[in-house]
Amino acid sequence: xxxxxxxxxxxxxxxxxxxxxxxxxxxxxxxxxxxxxxxxxxxxxxxxxxxxxxxxxxxxxxxxxxxxxxxxxxxxxxxxxxxxxxxxxxxxxxxxxxxxxxxxxxxxxxxxxxxxxxxxxxxxxxxxxxxxxxxxxxxxxxxxxxxxxxxxxxxxxxxxxxxxxxxxxxxxxxxxxxxxxxxxxxxxxxxxxxxxxxxxxxxxxxxxxxxxxxxxxxxxxxxxxxxxxxxxxxxxxxxxxxxxxxxxxxxxxxxxxxxxxxxxxxxxxxxxxxxxxxxxxxxxxxxxxxxxxxxxxxxxxxxxxxxxxxxxxxxxxxxxxxxxxxxxxxxxxxxxxxxxxxxxxxxxxxxxxxxxxxxxxxxxxxxxxxxxxxxxxxxxxxxxxxxxxxxxxxxxxxxxxxxxx
Amino acid sequence: xxxxxxxxxxxxxxxxxxxxxxxxxxxxxxxxxxxxxxxxxxxxxxxxxxxxxxxxxxxxxxxxxxxxxxxxxxxxxxxxxxxxxxxxxxxxxxxxxxxxxxxxxxxxxxxxxxxxxxxxxxxxxxxxxxxxxxxxxxxxxxxxxxxxxxxxxxxxxxxxxxxxxxxxxxxxxxxxxxxxxxxxxxxxxxxxxxxxxxxxxxxxxxxxxxxxxxxxxxxxxxxxxxxxxxxxxxxxxxxxxxxxxxxxxxxxxxxxxxxxxxxxxxxxxxxxxxxxxxxxxxxxxxxxxxxxxxxxxxxxxxxxxxxxxxxxxxxxxxxxxxxxxxxxxxxxxxxxxxxxxxxxxxxxxxxxxxxxxxxxxxxxxxxxxxxxxxxxxxxxxxxxxxxxxxxxxxxxxxxxxxxxx
Numbered sequence: 172x173x174x175x176x177x178x179x180x181x182x183x184x185x186x187x188x189x190x191x192x193x194x195x196x197x198x199x200x201x202x203x204x205x206x207x208x209x210x211x212x213x214x215x216x217x218x219x220x221x222x223x224x225x226x227x228x229x230x231x232x233x234x235x236x237x238x239x240x241x242x243x244x245x246x247x248x249x250x251x252x253x254x255x256x257x258x259x260x261x262x263x264x265x266x267x268x269x270x271x272x273x274x275x276x277x278x279x280x281x282x283x284x285x286x287x288x289x290x291x292x293x294x295x296x297x298x299x300x301x302x303x304x305x306x307x308x309x310x311x312x313x314x315x316x317x318x319x320x321x322x323x324x325x326x327x328x329x330x331x332x333x334x335x336x337x338x339x340x341x342x343x344x345x346x347x348x349x350x351x352x353x354x355x356x357x358x359x360x361x362x363x364x365x366x367x368x369x370x371x372x373x374x375x376x377x378x379x380x381x382x383x384x385x386x387x388x389x390x391x392x393x394x395x396x397x398x399x400x401x402x403x404x405x406x407x408x409x410x411x412x413x414x415x416x417x418x419x420x421x422x423x424x425x426x427x428x429x430x431x432x433x434x435x436x437x438x439x440x441x442x443x444x445x446x447x448x449x450x451x452x453x454x455x456x457x458x459x460x461x462x463x464x465x466x467x468x469x470x471x472x473x474x475x476x477x478x479x480x481x482x483x484x485x486x487x488x489x490x491x492x493x494x495x496x497x498x499x500x501x502x503x504x505x506x507x508x509x510x511x512x513x514x515x516x517x518x519x520x521x522x523x524x525x526x527x528x529x530x531x532x533x534x535x536x537x538x539x540x541x542x543x544x545x546x547x548x549x550x551x552x553x554x555x556x557x558x559x560x561x562x563x564x565x566x567x568x569x570x571x572x573x574x575x576x
Numbered sequence: 577x578x579x580x581x582x583x584x585x586x587x588x589x590x591x592x593x594x595x596x597x598x599x600x601x602x603x604x605x606x607x608x609x610x611x612x613x614x615x616x617x618x619x620x621x622x623x624x625x626x627x628x629x630x631x632x633x634x635x636x637x638x639x640x641x642x643x644x645x646x647x648x649x650x651x652x653x654x655x656x657x658x659x660x661x662x663x664x665x666x667x668x669x670x671x672x673x674x675x676x677x678x679x680x681x682x683x684x685x686x687x688x689x690x691x692x693x694x695x696x697x698x699x700x701x702x703x704x705x706x707x708x709x710x711x712x713x714x715x716x717x718x719x720x721x722x723x724x725x726x727x728x729x730x731x732x733x734x735x736x737x738x739x740x741x742x743x744x745x746x747x748x749x750x751x752x753x754x755x756x757x758x759x760x761x762x763x764x765x766x767x768x769x770x771x772x773x774x775x776x777x778x779x780x781x782x783x784x785x786x787x788x789x790x791x792x793x794x795x796x797x798x799x800x801x802x803x804x805x806x807x808x809x810x811x812x813x814x815x816x817x818x819x820x821x822x823x824x825x826x827x828x829x830x831x832x833x834x835x836x837x838x839x840x841x842x843x844x845x846x847x848x849x850x851x852x853x854x855x856x857x858x859x860x861x862x863x864x865x866x867x868x869x870x871x872x873x874x875x876x877x878x879x880x881x882x883x884x885x886x887x888x889x890x891x892x893x894x895x896x897x898x899x900x901x902x903x904x905x906x907x908x909x910x911x912x913x914x915x916x917x918x919x920x921x922x923x924x925x926x927x928x929x930x931x932x933x934x935x936x937x938x939x940x941x942x943x944x945x946x947x948x949x950x951x952x953x954x955x956x957x958x959x960x961x962x963x964x965x966x967x968x969x970x971x972x973x974x975x976x977x978x979x980x981x
Contacts, residue, residue, distance in 0.1 A: 182786045185613040187604030188758065188797050189788060192595070194618070199592030208590045210625070211618035213599070216786065220615070227632075285771070323789055381593045392593065441874075443853070447860025448846075451853025451874040458928055458960055460852075465877035466884065469846075469856040472870035475914070479871065509880070523863055555863055 172207050173343045176232040178224055179213040180239035180249055181322060193238045193327050201236075203394075204336055205346035216240050221252035234315055234339065236331075239322030241307060249319060250292065257312050259293035267298040267306055274304065300330040309338070316342055350401045354391040354408060355418040357568050361389045367411050375404045386557070387564050388424075414572055424567050425453045425460075431574035432463040432513075439570075440509030441467040442480055442501040444492065444518040445534065449563040466509050470501070480504030480516075491528030493518050495535055498546045502537030514539040517566050519549075521558040534562045538569055577612050578748045581637040583629055584618040585644035585654055586727055598643045598732050606641075609741055610751040621645050626657035639720055639744060641736075644727030646712065654724060655697065662717050664698035672703040672711055679709065705735040714743070721747055755806045759796040759813060760823040762973050766794045772816050780809045791962070792969050793822075793829075819977055829972050830858045830865075836979035837868040837918075844975070845914030846872040847885055847906040849897065849923040850939065854968040871914050875906070885909030885921075896933030898923050900940055903951045907942030919944040922971050924954075926963040939967045943974055 177197050183189040194211045201208055209232065214220040221240070228235050240249030254261045267290040272282050292298065292308050299307035299318065305326035310317045318335050320327045356364060361384045372380050378395040391408070395401035409416060418427050432439055441450045441464075451467040454460050470476040473487045482500040490496040498518050506514030519534030520526065534549045547569065551561040582602050588594040599616045606613055614637065619625040626645070633640050645654035659666045672695040677687050697703065697713050704712035704723065710731035715722045723740050725732045761769060766789045773796075777785050783800040796813070800806035814821060823832045837844055846855045846869075856872040859865050875881040878892050887905040895901045903923050911919030924939030925931065939954040952974065956966045 181788075182784065183788050183797055184600075185603055185616065186607045186756075186797070186799065187600060187602075187613075188607075188795075189790075190597070190600040195589075195592060195595040197592075198590055202591045202593075208592075209620065210629075211590065213616035215614065224615075323791075325791070381588075383594065441853075443856070445860075446857070447865075448848070448853030448856025448872060448874065451848070452851070452857050452964075455850075455852025455874075455876065455926075456961060456964070461876055466880035467853060467874035467876075468884075469853065469860075469872035469874070471856075471860065471866055471872075475871035479873075479913075508884075521860075556861060559857075559861070 173205075173233050173346055174207050174209045174231070175201060175234045175236065176209055176228040177211045178221075178228060178235065178237040179211065179322075180216060180221060180237065181213070182215045184213050185215050192324055193322065196324065196328055197236055197238070197331065200331060200336065201339075203349065203351060204339070205349060206234075206339065206343075216248045218248045218252045218255065221249060222256040225252065225256045229313060229315065229317075232315070233343070234317070236318045236320065236335065238320045238327050241319060241321045253310070253317075253319060254293045257293060257310065259295060259310070261291045262294050263287065264290050264292040264296055264298055264308070267292065267301065267308075270298070270301045271306075299334050300326060302333070303329050305330065309334075347396065349394045349396065350398045351395075352393045352401055352405050353420050354393070354405070354412075354416050355422065356389040356391065356412060356415050357387070357417050357424065357564065359389070359412075359415050360384075364389055364391065364412070364415075368408055371404075371407055371411065375400065378404055380404075387561050414575065417568065417571060423456075424564055424571070425457050428567050428571050428574070429454070429457045429460055429463060431571060435512075435574060437463065437512040437574075438509070439464050439513045439515065440505045440511040441566075442505035442514065442516040443467065443469050444471060444476070444501070444516075445521045446517050446559050446563045446566070447471065449559055450515065450517065450566055453563055453567065465511070468505060468508070476501060476518075480508065491526055493520055493526060493529040493533055493535065495546045495548065498535035498537035499544055502539035502546070503544055506539040512541050513570065515566050515570060517562050519551075519558070519562055521555045521562075523555065532558055534558070534565070536562070536566045536569055538566075538573060540573060578610075578638045578751050579612050579614045579636070580606060580639045580641065581614055581633040582616045583626075583633060583640060583642040584616065584727075585621060585626060585642065586618070587620045589618050590620050597729055598727065601729065601733055602641055602643075602736065605736060605741065606744075607754070607756075609745070610753040611639075611744065611748075621653045623653045623657045623660065626654060627661040630657065630661045634718060634720065634722075637720070638748070639722070641723045641725065641740065643725045643732050646724060646726050658715070658722075658724060659698045662698060662715065664700060664715070666696045667699050668692065669695050669697040669701055669703055669713070672697060672706065672713075675703070675706045676711075704739050705731060707738070708734050710735065714739075755800050755803045757798045757806055757810050758825050759798070759810070759817075759821050760827065760829075761794040761796065761817060761820050762792070762822050762829065762969065764794070764817075764820050765789075769794050769796065769817070769820075773813055776809075776812055776816065780805065783809055785809075792966050819980065822973065822976060828861075829969060829976070830862050833972050833976050833979070834859070834862045834865055834868060836976060840917075840979060842868065842917040842979075843914070844869050844918045844920065845910045845916040846971075847881075847910035847919065847921040848872060848874050849876060849881070849906070849921075850926045851922050851964050851968045851971070852876065854964055855920065855922065855971055858968060858972065870916070873910060873913070881906060881923075885913065896931055898925055898931060898934040898938055898940060900951045900953060903940035903942035904949055907944035907951070908949055911944040917946050918975065920971050920975060922967050924956075924963070924967055926960045926967075928960065937963055939963070939970075941967070941971045941974055943971075943978060945978060 184191045296308040307320040476482040481504045501516030502514045516537035522531035525531045532551045537546045589596045701713040712725040881887045906921030921942035927936035930936045937956045
């Protein structure tokens with residue numbers, strides 16, 4: 172078993188100002204790759220503390236990944252601490268220097284003394300992440316690989332995937348690869364998922380299964396040593412959960428909906444009230460969405476619903492903006508306005524206040540298809556942002572379930 | 577300064593199956609109460625590891641809070657580890673025993689041998705959380721208070737608030753409350769912020785300042801023992817960074833923009849192309865946004881820009897959808913359509929593909945005010961979701977800078 176340790180550096184984490192997400196991401200990806208994480212330590216931007224925890228970790232771990240404290244500002248102490256702990260003098264790293272100089276030159280800027288700190292690394296370091304304009308570095312000490320990555324989650328993640336994991340796989344070639352599958356579920360709770368599949372899981376004791384609510388979805392993680400076992404269990408879970416599973420592994424709801432729209436050759440338009448543009452944002456998060464989405468309207472006020480979507484004034488006045496009737500006219504109106512095949516409309520109260528006709532959390536979702544208009548009523552729990560997200564995702568899920576029929 | 581350490585026990589965290597939220601909650605609440613967290617360590621359900629980290633922490637910390645591994649199942653090792661580390665034999669705790677027996681009796685159940693483990697605590701323990709049916713415990717060792725809490729976040733949080741924090745306040749009555757301030761910055765990079773204020777910070781050595789890029793913003797965290805010092809530094813940083821600071825503490829950009837719109841009595845409308853609804857979503861994330869926002873349009877296609885916003889066909893054809901001219905007509909068009917005081921328009925290429933007239937990352941932001949129309953051209957770097965977010969936030973920031981003049 173190859174044991175690794177994770178060290179996170181950052182005052183802002185110890186003071187509770189920022190939640191550390193890097194250790195979770197690292198633990199998840201390293202475990203998936205077959206490595207065992209023995210300890211995670213968070214320390215502040217204090218040279219003495221970083222030295223102390225680094226020296227303790229080196230004694231026990233086969234490899235170490237440290238993130239944070241690498242930036243160009245005064246509060247970043249990691250590089251100095253590493254130099255001190257490992258007794259490696261700081262020197263200008265040639266590879267990092269050439270790269271930074273070339274980058275600056277491309278933008279017509281000179282290499283200034285203030286840039287020097289950015290390429291000053293402990294002797295023997297191999298820079299990491301140059302391709303992403305983020306400088307981490309790797310060192311071998313006591314025959315153990317030590318990786319120092321920037322604390323910015325996105326940069327950390329890119330370097331982890333592109334350089335650290337491949338490097339670890341070369342250094343430790345014989346770890347047992349696990350076969351994995353993530354099933355993404357929407358529309359039923361984690362408890363319902365558990366109730367439906369727990370007896371099935373009992374007959375696959377050798378497969379590790381865990382479920383996690385990833386708001387507003389539920390994810391099932393499956394890990395097996397044998398691919399055949401995994402495939403068999405996945406097939407049986409799919410039989411039980413059916414269309415409540417919307418995607419696998421990294422597939423998102425907007426991607427799944429987009430693929431289905433493309434397949435059917437349908438164009439979509441959306442009329443959003445309480446979601447305020449969130450559905451349009453989710454749909455256009457997918458590259459190529461212009462092939463099936465050309466417009467949407469955010470009709471936050473009654474007047475906007477009447478003017479832009481042609482919802483009759485008397486309907487809004489009689490039934491209120493949050494009503495089955497209004498949702499129906501909105502869906503029909505946006506479909507007509509956009510000359511699209513499908514129109515989605517969402518109206519509701521996200522809170523904290525509501526109107527006389529409905530409570531906070533009440534949402535009507537209208538779906539106008541080439542042949543009919545359907546409206547469903549929902550009652551969501553949560554704060555403003557949760558209700559918006561639940562409404563947007565439920566609208567997309569409703570469309571997905573219509574498209575797969 | 578009273579220093580605490582946090583220890584989190586749980587295999588599921590090291591394997592990346594569950595994200596630890598307890599350490600964040602603990603750090604936040606303890607820091608707010610004036611305590612300083614020096615280290616957070618996550619270890620697995622291994623007796624040896626728990627003993628090791630506990631003994632290391634006791635040497636340095638004034639108090640320790642450990643969560644997890646307290647349940648009645650086979651994988652819970654904390655109680656045994658504590659007994660071993662502190663050399664305190666396990667014995668049936670009378671208070672916990674009486675409580676559990678009474679609870680069971682209330683439900684007509686007998687006290688079984690299997691219940692014994694639940695009330696077996698290291699000698700000298702004081703049970704915690706009995707009121708919440710969750711058994712944690714407190715021990716004094718080496719004159720230091722050590723708190724052992726259940727890992728279930730809700731139980732942990734209840735015991736922390738009801739028992740641990742009040743107890744710490746009695747034991748350490750004279751802790752200096754830290755005065756804190758977060759300054760939220762948009763429009764300049766972390767390096768630029770650092771260059772501008774680093775010499776100022778040098779003259780406030782007693783104030784702890786850290787900066788963090790919170791995409792797409794930069795946050796400055798300031799912590800001081802004296803309120804006067806903090807106020808003085810904040811004032812001086814504000815003089816230097818000026819309007820690049822958009823908010824303080826938990827204020828978000830949409831909140832700040834919303835307050836300014838309300839103050840001026842202006843109504844806003846938005847025409848979104850590449851942002852796809854994100855600006856509307858951000859604006860309507862603020863409760864009460866219906867007071868200044870009544871509609872938006874997502875005009876993803878050329879046809880939508882022409883039909884909904886009245887952008888002349890010849891303009892789109894001649895200059896392309898991603899152009900200064902098109903942005904200008906979009907901003908003017910949405911302002912007219914909504915009869916609003918202000919219209920914002922955003923058009924650009926989020927990638928990975930672009931049109932012939934502009935590259936990926938090129939964005940035009942139009943701002944139509946009661947007196948004029950201004951368009952600015954931007955070139956953003958990043959992936960699709962980053963470019964969308966940068967465009968949306970830059971549009972809101974442009975509006976903010978206009979409104980504060």
